[in-house]
Amino acid sequence: MSGKLLRLVCTVAVAAGAGVVLVLPPAAAAPGPEPGGRTVTQQLTDLQRLYREAEKATETYNATAEKLTKQRTEVARLDLELARARRSLHDSRVAAGRLARQQYQGSTEISAYVRLLLARNPQQALDEGHVIGQLARERAETVGRLTENEKKADGLARAARKALDGQLSLAERQKKDRDDVQARLEDVEKLLVSLTPEQLAALAELEKKGTDEAQRQLMASGVLSSERRPSRKGDRALKYAVRQIGKPYKWGAQGPKSYDCSGLTSQAWGRAGTPIPRTSQEQWAQLPRIPLKKLRPGDLVIYFPEATHVAMYLGEGMMIQAPRTGENVKVSPIASYPILGAVRPDQRPRRL
Known part of the structure; x- marks a missing residue:
């Protein structure tokens, strides 16, 4: 696979107040048809689509992987609680067995009422009666604990089984998501290896022109x-991201040797003391949104209508990103992709 993986910015939508600014690359710069009948623009459009499909599949895989991690934690918690409940149930059954033996062995004893009537010392008999009453209450409590522990153990056993079934289902889904990512990347590779060095160079030039024009319009x-x-x-998160520049992109990776786009941003903010969701889609859905005119270094910029890419704003119109397979963490123009919006992980919630 070529080390230079390409993407064209066709449009950049920027939310500015109540309006939307559309930034378009020049259409006149597109080269003519190739011998195969497809123009460089069409080839680049195909490549961009395949990359977006791969990135979307990667974010789906990441979301499933995160759910699976949480589910495994829940299964382990329920297993531990079930083990404790079973130990308590065992102790309750031992106590109940001892109670049954005591009742059987003492079945011929004179009742406390008769013992009181025949006693030479009525006060002593009353004291003994109090003790007997206490023992009866303790026996009732033993039976109650046994019943309660049986119900708790049964409930936990059902919950543990359900959680385990959920884990197995998520594991199967994760495998399907992984296979989907691999298939999408194979499509990208097939397209790349079908292109000549001249075609790849033309794609790179067309991408650069589109990005430069989009960036110029956005800054203007x-x-x-x-x-x-x-x-x-935000400064701590940014410094962490800067230290990762040059490390390779790897889908599903969260460092320290490689990253995907949301793996980089989630790790950077996690190291800064503000844990954020794992995927770009959840970062967009859950984190406080801000207008681009208030963007500051450390904030996250979300790309594409499906929120399938994310980068960290560096300042002066530049971002730090983990782009895609075949590339490394790098600094890029903020207008390299269609902007959906921006979020600020450490934004304080508004007071009502």
Whole structure:
């Protein structure tokens, strides 16, 4: 597979107040048809689509993997609680067995009432009666604990079985998601190996022109004209991300040797003391959103309508990202892909 994996920015949608700014690369720069009948623009469009499909499949895999991790934790917790409940049940059954033997062995004893009538010392008999009553209550409590522990153990056993079934189902889904990612990447590789070096060079040039024009229009719009300083945690997250520059992209990876896009951002903010969701889609769905005109270093920029890519804003119109298979963590123009919006992991919730 070529080490240069390509993506064209066709449009960049930027939320600026109530409006939307569309940034379009120049259509006139597209080369003419290749001998095979497809233009470089069409080839690049195909490649972009395949990369987006692979990235979407990767984020689906990541989401399933995160759910599976949580489910395994829940299974382990329930197993531990079930083991404790079974030990308590065993102790309750031992106590209940001892109670049954005591009742059987003492079945011919004179009742406490008769003992009181025949006693030479009524007070002593009353004291003994109090003890007998206490023993009766303890026996009732023993039976109650046995019944309660049996119910608890049965309930936990059912919950543990259900959790285990869920884990097995997620594990099967994870395998299917993994196979889907592999299939998408194989499609990318097939397209790349079918291209000549000249075609690859033309694709790279077309991509660069599109990105440069999109970046020029975005910066000229003034949306990012006001630079801001990062927060303390944002600065720590940014410094972590900068230290990862040059490390390879690997789908499903969260470091320390390689990353995918959301693996980089989630690890950076986690190291800064603010854990965030694992996937770009959940980062977009759960983290506080901010307008691009308020963007500051350390904030996260989300890309594509499906929120399938994420990068960290560096400042001055640049971002740090883990792009895709075959590339390394690097600094890129913020307009390299269609922008969906931005989020700030350490944004304080508004007071009502």
